[in-house]
Amino acid sequence: MNIPISYNWLRVHFEKDIPAPNEIATLLTKHLCEVEGMEVRNDDTIFDFKILPDRGHDLLSHHGIAREVSVLSGVPFKKIPTEYQQSFEKTEAILKVSVSDAHLCPRYMGRVIENVGVGESPAWLRARLESVGQRSINNIVDITNFVMLELGQPMHAFDLRKLSGAEIFVRKAHEGEKMMTLDNKDITLTPETLVIADSKQALAIAGVKGGKDAGVEAGTTSIVFESANFNAVSTRKTSQRVGIRTDSSRRYEHGLSPSLTEEAIHLATKLLLEMYPQARVGEIVDVYPEPQQAQTIVITVSDINGILGSTLSPDEVEGIVVRLGFTHTRDGETFTITPPLVRLDLSIKEDIAEEIGRVYGFYKITDAPLPDFAFTARPLKAYYYANLIRDTLVARGFSEVYTSSFQKEGEFAVLNPLAEDKAFLRKNLAMNIEQALELNVRNAPLLGLDEIRIFEIGKAFPGVMEEKLLCAVGIELTKAGKKKDTMTREALEEVRTVIGEVLGVAIEGVFTTNVFELDLGALLDTLPEPKVGAPFVSVGTRYQKISAYPFMLRDIALWVPEGIPNDEVLAIIVHEGGDLLRTKRLFDVFTKEFPEGKRTSYAFNLVFQSYEKTLSDEEINNSMLRITIALRARGWEVR
Amino acid sequence: MTDSRNNKGAQGHLHPLTQIVREIVDSFVAMGFEVADGPEVESEHYNFDVLNVPKDHPSRDMQDTFWLKPSEDGSPNHSTSGVGLKGVSQTVLRTHTSSVQARYMETQKPPFKIIVPGKVFRCEATDATHEAQFHQIEGLVVGEGISLSHLQYTLNEFFKRLYGTQATIRFRPSFFPFVEPGVEVDVSCVKCSGKGCGMCKQTGFIEVMGAGMVHPNVLTASGIDPQKYRGFAFGMGVDRLVMLKYGIDDIRYLYSGDLRLVNQF
Numbered sequence: 001m002n003i004p005i006s007y008n009w010l011r012v013h014f015e016k017d018i019p020a021p022n023e024i025a026t027l028l029t030k031h032l033c034e035v036e037g038m039e040v041r042n043d044d045t046i047f048d049f050k051i052l053p054d055r056g057h058d059l060l061s062h063h064g065i066a067r068e069v070s071v072l073s074g075v076p077f078k079k080i081p082t083e084y085q086q087s088f089e090k091t092e093a094i095l096k097v098s099v100s101d102a103h104l105c106p107r108y109m110g111r112v113i114e115n116v117g118v119g120e121s122p123a124w125l126r127a128r129l130e131s132v133g134q135r136s137i138n139n140i141v142d143i144t145n146f147v148m149l150e151l152g153q154p155m156h157a158f159d160l161r162k163l164s165g166a167e168i169f170v171r172k173a174h175e176g177e178k179m180m181t182l183d184n185k186d187i188t189l190t191p192e193t194l195v196i197a198d199s200k201q202a203l204a205i206a207g208v209k210g211g212k213d214a215g216v217e218a219g220t221t222s223i224v225f226e227s228a229n230f231n232a233v234s235t236r237k238t239s240q241r242v243g244i245r246t247d248s249s250r251r252y253e254h255g256l257s258p259s260l261t262e263e264a265i266h267l268a269t270k271l272l273l274e275m276y277p278q279a280r281v282g283e284i285v286d287v288y289p290e291p292q293q294a295q296t297i298v299i300t301v302s303d304i305n306g307i308l309g310s311t312l313s314p315d316e317v318e319g320i321v322v323r324l325g326f327t328h329t330r331d332g333e334t335f336t337i338t339p340p341l342v343r344l345d346l347s348i349k350e351d352i353a354e355e356i357g358r359v360y361g362f363y364k365i366t367d368a369p370l371p372d373f374a375f376t377a378r379p380l381k382a383y384y385y386a387n388l389i390r391d392t393l394v395a396r397g398f399s400e401v402y403t404s405s406f407q408k409e410g411e412f413a414v415l416n417p418l419a420e421d422k423a424f425l426r427k428n429l430a431m432n433i434e435q436a437l438e439l440n441v442r443n444a445p446l447l448g449l450d451e452i453r454i455f456e457i458g459k460a461f462p463g464v465m466e467e468k469l470l471c472a473v474g475i476e477l478t479k480a481g482k483k484k485d486t487m488t489r490e491a492l493e494e495v496r497t498v499i500g501e502v503l504g505v506a507i508e509g510v511f512t513t514n515v516f517e518l519d520l521g522a523l524l525d526t527l528p529e530p531k532v533g534a535p536f537v538s539v540g541t542r543y544q545k546i547s548a549y550p551f552m553l554r555d556i557a558l559w560v561p562e563g564i565p566n567d568e569v570l571a572i573i574v575h576e577g578g579d580l581l582r583t584k585r586l587f588d589v590f591t592k593e594f595p596e597g598k599r600t601s602y603a604f605n606l607v608f609q610s611y612e613k614t615l616s617d618e619e620i621n622n623s624m625l626r627i628t629i630a631l632r633a634r635g636w637e638v639r
Numbered sequence: 640m641t642d643s644r645n646n647k648g649a650q651g652h653l654h655p656l657t658q659i660v661r662e663i664v665d666s667f668v669a670m671g672f673e674v675a676d677g678p679e680v681e682s683e684h685y686n687f688d689v690l691n692v693p694k695d696h697p698s699r700d701m702q703d704t705f706w707l708k709p710s711e712d713g714s715p716n717h718s719t720s721g722v723g724l725k726g727v728s729q730t731v732l733r734t735h736t737s738s739v740q741a742r743y744m745e746t747q748k749p750p751f752k753i754i755v756p757g758k759v760f761r762c763e764a765t766d767a768t769h770e771a772q773f774h775q776i777e778g779l780v781v782g783e784g785i786s787l788s789h790l791q792y793t794l795n796e797f798f799k800r801l802y803g804t805q806a807t808i809r810f811r812p813s814f815f816p817f818v819e820p821g822v823e824v825d826v827s828c829v830k831c832s833g834k835g836c837g838m839c840k841q842t843g844f845i846e847v848m849g850a851g852m853v854h855p856n857v858l859t860a861s862g863i864d865p866q867k868y869r870g871f872a873f874g875m876g877v878d879r880l881v882m883l884k885y886g887i888d889d890i891r892y893l894y895s896g897d898l899r900l901v902n903q904f
């Protein structure tokens with residue numbers, strides 16, 4: 001997931017200067033994640049970091065990124081202070097919370113705050129939110145958003161006045177229960193959905209979206225702050241079901257540490273007290289039946305060097321562990337490490353080795369040749385024989401195509417197809433080859449071909465749970481006339497013979513008018529183990545873009561004195577034809593006696609096509625005229 | 640421009656995907672790797688479970704993975720009613736060639752080095768740069784004392800064979816459930832040799848594959864003792880390499896059976 005991070009906001013976490021924005025980008029690219037963007041806005045720089053999925057639980061926050069900047073740059077980190085006075089006038093309402101399913105809601109923290117108001121946020125808060133593209137709503141909503149962007153812990157605020165009693169129920173929705181969201185979407189809930197409710201109705205979809213009925217608005221004077229932990233999978237599924245994805249649900253989807261809620265509710269309280277020093281702050285209610293246990297991982301320096309191929313000393317490892325802020329003890333080269341609770345991604349040795357390697361720098365790893373294995377590679381029949389057939393067919397003038405594995409009809413259906421005409425897996429290759437023949441026949445003049453000869457080797461699915469390796473060969477003789485079908489069949493029979501000769505076995509297969517298809521997978525069982533696995537030759541070339549516009553055909557024939565090679569004629573045609581001339585092809589040559597001496601006749605097919613537009617007759621006539629004039633200038637007779 | 644005379648008896652053309660697959664596979668075979676393969680229709684077990692992909696991971700969703708349907712006639716082995724039934728919700732079109740890892744490891748004892756080319760599928764709307772089907776090549780080496788250094792050496796060797804002796808690679812942090820540590824592999828830009836150009840967005844490097852040390856859970860699930868053996872794995876998309884190498888602007892041409900593309904090769 002990508003997150004916008006403000007450079008100026010990061011700086012709040014440090015007393016000393018941190019590296020300049022471009023240096024931060026370089027540092028994080030090497031050691032943490034991709035930096036997909038960097039934009040200077042006013043006096044700030046906004047980064048677009050692509051946070052890796054296993055760090056979504058601690059890095060979708062300015063606090064988390066600032067911690068990393070500190071680890072990687074060595075500049076000491078300073079937490080944003082969350083301390084505030086601790087004695088308050090008693091609140092009128094006493095909050096009660098009951099959670100029906102601790103698996104879906106491992107921790108729920110709430111607190112009542114009275115004698116506050118709703119208004120505009122102070123300038124600093126608006127500026128912070130706006131710097132990362134968030135709109136200011138009102139001071140209370142802004143505080144919850146700020147806390148989420150700072151700590152990665154989503155929060156919510158309810159208007160206490162609108163609740164029926166100061167009791168919050170975290171429960172599953174009733175069948176058909178309805179809720180109107182803050183942005184006026186009417187949602188009908190299902191019993192899988194976890195909601196936050198008062199004694200009467202659902203007030204919010206847990207972790208996803210607040211409801212209108214208990215939203216904070218002008219006139220609100222007392223609130224309930226919610227800082228809770230919700231199950232990642234259930235939040236993602238709920239968000240999909242109701243079709244609402246929010247900054248909050250995206251964070252819960254990554255799975256957050258329940259330890260985060262505490263810091264979040266304190267920061268929110270502190271910020272609200274700065275705005276309303278006379279506020280009455282209630283006790284925190286904390287429903288947390290199974291507190292998260294810290295992980296302890298034992299790893300040796302040899303383990304680390306063994307995995308990374310590095311030569312780190314125990315002191316170097318310890319230096320990195322200390323920079324990471326991991327609690328640890330050391331006994332010789334053995335480390336016992338306790339990562340902070342928010343680091344849900346660290347539970348085994350390999351995780352710690354990665355963490356050490358990342359901070360040290362994967363780019364510093366040096367090459368080591370593979371050990372001399374007692375391993376002898378055996379050739380793979382399917383790979384060897386498929387490529388042998390490919391080379392055989394290519395040598396006989398066939399071109400290899402790849403076609404789609406999806407078809408509009410077949411035997412083995414896809415449960416979630418992309419389109420109706422891709423609802424099945426292809427049951428054979430023959431159907432695809434027929435379609436490819438049709439396509440290529442249309443382009444035959446452009447390709448400069450009278451015969452389309454193609455083949456494909458690939459998997460087809462003739463039945464449910466059936467998968468076969470097939471080879472299909474297709475021929476279309478565009479100029480064959482009446483005997484076409486017979487000639488095609490003969491050509492296909494010849495293909496069968498040739499493949500049989502190369503493989504040394506008789507080939508069975510299925511013929512249609514234009515296609516011969518054989519079951520290569522079944523054939524493999526009858527073939528001997530190949531002696532070598534590779535290599536097969538591959539040839540490099542340059543690729544020319546395919547034009548989306550139609551091509552146009554013209555022929556040109558001329559007499560030249562005997563002895564003038566056709567290349568000399570072609571050179572003039574190519575020169576005058578320019579970029580629009582795509583294909584040229586000599587289709588007829590003969591020499592004849594004339595009174596003035598022997599002359600040769602050449603006839604060429606010319607194909608014109610543009611990358612930008614459909615060519616008009618006039619444009620092609622102009623090209624042909626230029627070619628004709630140039631040829632005549634040589635004293636040749638264009639017929 | 641096509642310059643064809645009489646095409647009878649002329650050479651045909653190998654598809655560019657085949658050509659690049661051969662180039663890549665040959666490089667690894669020359670380094671002692673064995674070619675391996677596996678089915679395109681794959682069980683959830685081999686495609687996800689044994690690769691340490693959590694049960695509820697979003698990559699298993701219908702938005703990302705093609706799931707396959709039982710027969711319409713309700714034949715006994717397959718139910719007709721769709722999702723949630725055994726043998727039905729468990730079958731996918733493989734989303735990566737990594738699915739061959741466990742298949743190979745279950746039957747072979749370490750040490751080994753394999754290279755696995757193959758077609759893979761993602762349920763993804765198609766456009767010029769996205770296809771629902773594409774090709775990957777997976778590599779897997781398991782043995783005693785294997786480290787990231789060996790991975791780096793192997794990939795450096797490979798890219799020097801593919802792009803010439805000046806080619807270098809670099810590792811960046813990354814994450815894939817089946818490796819730990821996981822890295823992204825960049826290769827120095829083939830066009831500007833690392834100086835920075837439009838193709839590499841001025842970075843001098845192009846992201847070409849994901850790689851890492853095989854996660855101990857993957858080894859254990861395949862019956863290999865992670866205390867004794869370690870391994871590395873890497874996977875790369877072939878189509879993108881083909882497109883980069885030849886400047887092909889639309890991935891869909893690769894699977895359209897169109898000789899306007901193939902006959903240029």
Ligand SMILES: [Zn+2]
Pocket residue numbers: 828829830831832833834835836837838839840841843844
């Ligand atoms: Zn470049």
